[in-house]
Amino acid sequence: MDKRKIEENIFKGLMIFSTFIIFGSIVFILVTIFLKGFPALSFDMITKTPKGGYYLGKEGGILNAILGSIVLGLGATLFAFLISVPIVFYLNLYLKRKSKLAFFIRFSLDVLWGIPSIVYGAFGFVLMVFFGFGASLLAGIITVGFLIIPIMARSMDEVLKMIPQELKEASYALGATKLETAVKVIFKQAMPGILTAVLLGFGRAIGDAAAVLFTAGFTDYLPYSLFKPVATLPLAIFFQLGTPFPEVQERGYASALILTIIILFINISARMLAKKFNKNIVK
Amino acid sequence: MKFKTHISIKDLNVWYEKHQVLNNINIDIPDKKITVIIGPSGCGKTTLLKSFNRLIDLQDGVMVSGQVFVDGENIYDEKIEVTHLRKKMGLLSQRPQVLPMSIYDNVAYSPRIHGLKNKKKLDELVEHELNEAGLWNEVKERLSGPASKLSIGQQQRLCLARGLAADPEIILGDEPTSALDPISAEKIEQRFLDLKNKYTIVLVTHNLRQAKRLADYVIFLYLGNIIEYGKADEIFKNPKYSKTKDYLNGKFIEEHKIDKELNLKGTVCPDNFVKTKVALEELEVGQVLRIIIDYEQAVIEVPKTIEYEGHKVLEVKSINRTDWEIIIEKRNDGEI
Amino acid sequence: MNTRKFKDAIAKKIMFSFCVFILSLAFLIGFILYQKAKPILGVQNLWQLLLSGKWHPTTGQFGMAGFILGTLWVTLIAVFIAVPVSILTSLYLSEYMPKRVKEFTKPVIDLLAGISPVIYGVWGVIAVVPFVRDYLMPFLSENLPFFPFVSDNYTGFCALSGGIVLAIMISPLMVSVMGEVLGAVSFEMRETSLALGATRWQTIKFVVLKKAWPGIIAAIILGISRAFGETIAVLMVAGCSIQEFPKSIFDTAYPLPALIANTYGEMMSIPLYDSSVLLAALILLVVTILFNIIGWGILFKSENE
Known part of the structure; x- marks a missing residue:
């Protein structure tokens, strides 16, 4: 075997090893969370709110946080959706492919995507203080909404970019305006991609902790008002792990398992939806 | 030799x-x-x-x-x-x-x-x-x-x-x-x-x-x-x-093995476009599709637009005074 | 003008205004944070704040050098682990793996990117911290008793744990960006090299990487900036007590984002405290924006070529 062959095999080995690390780590994470979380998981956890002394090891559950995260996630997703859709349609229908403006909008979306969630959190906090309301569901929704706009808009944009020019032209040729084309043709065409983007955003919204730390606050109650603080699952996990009591920490692991399952579920349904719709769609 | x-x-x-x-x-x-x-x-x-x-x-x-x-x-x-x-x-x-x-x-x-x-x-x-x-x-x-x-x-x-x-x-x-x-x-x-x-x-x-x-x-x-x-x-x-x-002598040799056929006679613009795209999408690598069409504009326009993702137009010709046929093969997955 | 056209014109205006909003959002965030950071900048010099290690909010000392070094230290460790692993993985995926298997890998990478930072934190606490405490640290500090392996922090909550967790968190981003960059190198280019009798690895080394390196650098820059800003996971595993200067990978580290997250309860109670914390957020914002502009700039440029 000559030297080139040996070098090739060494590097190939390293590559396989690295690939194994990356793909192994996800299995490792999921298995760890499951093994640690499952024993502590109980029916109470997902059906009850924390009673007094829950964080000292007494009775209760984290229904407040589960519901809170879902409500906050839905709100933020809706908020981001309402802002992303017009932007994405403007990019793909009203602007030319090589337009400078389109370039700058995409570029700033990418840059916004890179801003850490803690910075969005701080930004939301300042806005909140400025407008004079405290930590609340609404503040959380807006902050997390800003956080996921770039994610949603960019992935929708990728989908709309793929729509063939001829399809738009076919619609224009029938006398449709750009708006009508957007609503009646493009929206339907891009539906699976848009849904996937929305679900991706939702998954991110539910999982993020740093942005809600300042803005959504925390509470033992179920979410009931836009203007009152709301509990979120990531923070519940964070707090439970931060206590010195092993039984509460174990509940933290169980909560982590719940969050993982929710995020897995969202991710998998996003894929399934995309696949299912793709069959009926004209590329 | x-x-x-x-x-x-x-x-x-x-x-x-x-x-x-x-x-x-x-x-x-x-x-x-x-x-x-x-x-x-x-x-x-x-x-x-x-x-x-x-x-x-x-x-x-x-x-x-x-x-x-x-x-x-x-x-x-x-x-x-x-x-x-x-x-x-x-x-x-x-x-x-x-x-x-x-x-x-x-x-x-x-x-x-x-x-x-x-x-x-x-x-x-x-x-x-x-x-x-x-x-x-x-x-x-x-x-x-x-x-x-x-x-x-x-x-x-x-x-x-x-x-x-x-x-x-x-x-x-x-x-x-x-x-x-x-x-x-x-x-x-x-x-x-x-x-x-x-x-x-x-x-x-x-x-x-x-x-x-x-x-x-x-x-x-x-x-x-x-x-x-x-x-x-x-x-x-x-x-x-x-x-x-x-x-x-520059003559075309015909004889394509046709796997699928799509008749677009009597259909109009967005509809025929959509049907074509669906048919192309379903075409597997190596299969040949024959499209019959009675719309002259489409005969000129279509071959330009459907050669995507490894599709290749093999032939375009008129069958009779009103009808045309287009024969397309899917060569590969559009990678190469 | 009929109503349909009118509607179209109105919609266009509205969409345009949303776009303007997005274009200005980064500036808006920066402006607002700057407004809030002004009080502390009025009292103390920016360089003094950045270079001083004395952080005693109660006595009005807000030197952030410790946190900045903490950020750099943890990021350095993460990058040191994640960069080679990501490059090798993306090369394996693009050059060796059959297409059918490859299609299956993308969702997994996306999932890894989609897992909540808190989950990474929990995993870090359960798996990484004990591993570092019980195996890595005893082994390394006994066999290599010099910088950067010596420390008297035996808890396992340390810069290395933070770096390992961060490395896993930033890898999916780097692998997917690098994957796209490598995918953009034409098949014919590889074929040409192979036709000249090069092995696959030689083709990668002399042709593929040569063509793709700007994009790979961009991916690394984006990964670094992601590591800078990551908060909760690092907060959970890096120990987060103040260090003057990182002396060991086994020392605790207290990065800037963790500082911001940790002080949210108390920062309104001490004068200038909130201002200095928001200054930290502003610094984070400026740095990550800068990194992202460079990274995406390189990617857009090589895409257009």
């Missing part, structure tokens, strides 16, 4: 996915002669060429059976060292592919990867090969400049020099002049004529006049089958088979 054989092909079959591209090929390629492969597009010319140096291995979903002997060695033998095999054969592709480095480094690429480090020897080699390719005088002042800045004709000659630097025995050309202007093409042709005493040359070409100018032997390939193979002057003057004759 009597000659010294260099490459000998026995029972070669090639499949892409389920589609058979080459069908039981048996030929001997003569040593130090120019052999030209001709045939309509999609008949497997490039596949045949690339099966000589096993570049077809690189494509997903390819299956090969049979044997190819080069210097008496079966290159599909598992023990064969494929990099040495490829070094034996220089390849010129349709569009010149310069590597992202300087002119000098392009030529020195192959000797270097095979272990030549001596600067003086490399210098000599680079100059010699660039001379062989007829490029030395044009580039000697800027050897360290990027190769991508050369004109496309110069790039192709650089690719030739690069291939020669690997010290090959065989030169394979996959329509090497099709992207070039006539003058550059002529320069390349001239190189081939000069080089044929030293190397075995196999060319694929669409250009029949070029084939006549260059070929010692001609292979006529049609839908994966060898129809005719022989001395160039015999085939060009006196083809034995009607298909060869038709092709040489």
